[in-house]
Amino acid sequence: MPELPEVETVVRSLRRHLPRGGRRARLERAELRFPGMLKFGKQYWPRLDGCEITDVGRAGKYIWIACRSPAGPRGAPATVWRLLLHLGMSGQLTIEPAAAALAAHTHAIFHLAGARQLRFRDPRRFGRIGVVPAAADSGGAANRHAGAMDAGSIPAALSPEEERQLGIPPGGEPLEIGEAEFVKLFRGRQAPIKNALMNQRLLRGLGNIYADESLFRAGIAPRAHDLSAPRLRRLRLAIRQVLEEAIRAGGSSISDYVDSGGKRGWFQFQHRVYGREGQPCPQCGAPIRRITLAGRSAHFCPHCQT
Ligand SMILES: [Zn+2]
Incomplete structure (x- = not known):
């Protein structure tokens, strides 16, 4: 089962390999091959299509990817989503060329610009995926009221409130605790x-x-x-x-x-x-x-x- 160092290593390698900002960071389409993997935010899943990936981070054993959807038609504001992934017992998140053979147990594919894919594979299926709107920085309500949250205003970490809503355990971070x-x-x-x-x-x-x-x-x-x-x-x-x-x-x-x-x-x-x-x-x-x-x-x- 992946523990903190493995999850942190995946996050760091995603940060290296996922271009953030700019054209090639576009998430063209989110494809769910095994719907049971998506545990929360089903209604938001289609909103990931066409998003720009702006950041990647970790909260406990959860990996989050911040995605900014373009402004919608009729002036609907842009929204920032957090895509949450938990590797469970056997989860793997890999970036591969779109043409690479698809391994068994690949449950979600995030089609990226530049003919690459972020693939989530999990033979034992204890992994989890979720999508939630990102909460604004401190003073949340005021920021949210401003409508289109700019990608630059996403806090680097999940707020305690976000973590609580997502059911992420509230424990201390072993690398940070005093x-x-x-x-x-x-x-x-x-x-x-x-x-x-x-x-x-x-x-x-x-x-x-x-x-x-x-x-x-x-x-x-x-x-x-x-x-x-x-x-x-x-x-x-x-x-x-x-x-x-x-x-x-x-x-x-x-x-x-x-x-x-x-x-x-x-x-x-x-x-x-x-x-x-x-x-x-x-x-x-x-x-x-x-x-x-x-x-x-x-x-x-x-x-x-x-
Ligand atoms: Zn000894």
Whole structure:
């Protein structure tokens, strides 16, 4: 399942490969091949045709693409839409030449100017697509009242209100959360720290791989709870370090993850505990153990992590 580094890698590669602004960024037609994938905003879907792509970003594990529709007939104002995509368990978003063979399980095709396509493929179908009108920047009502929202006025991130409406979990962003906020969020929790880290309402974007790897680097056992402030501070730094290294490596390709250029990630070769049950700990040589916590496997070194 793609976690924060994989989603961030897809966003960064989309930003590199999707021309934004200018003629070639035109989304000529949005083709939905498996309607069940579109979970919300069905009425807005046809409005994507003819849009100009103006930006790409991420909120938690959601990828958003801002699209500006041209002014309508009879003076209808231009509107900015956010196309939201969630990769689910096995989703892939790739940019390909229009002439490239269509892979099985391609559920949506965004036909781009310049004979290219942004394709959404998802064999396991846990992915999601949605379309919503973009909310204006702070002072929303006033801006919306102005009618045609200029692409330049789209905030770089989703507003908390937009996120709430979209059902995106409200958790902190692990790459941005400050030390005091992080400690406050996890201090005194009685649940195993591994479970708390994967709770998307607390922190969003960490799944099994990066929770295990971060706990190893911080020297904290997955079952540990009620952690002291110094240990939590160490954990926050370990999380940032692991995520940043993973993003630099292009994410982890465990099953079928690829970025938008079809490239696999390399971070799986740098995993120190995840998926390494029985193999020697890179720090002390003791065999890595695997246990089950809340129905998910947790990998750790019983010697280095307490
Ligand atoms: Zn060890």
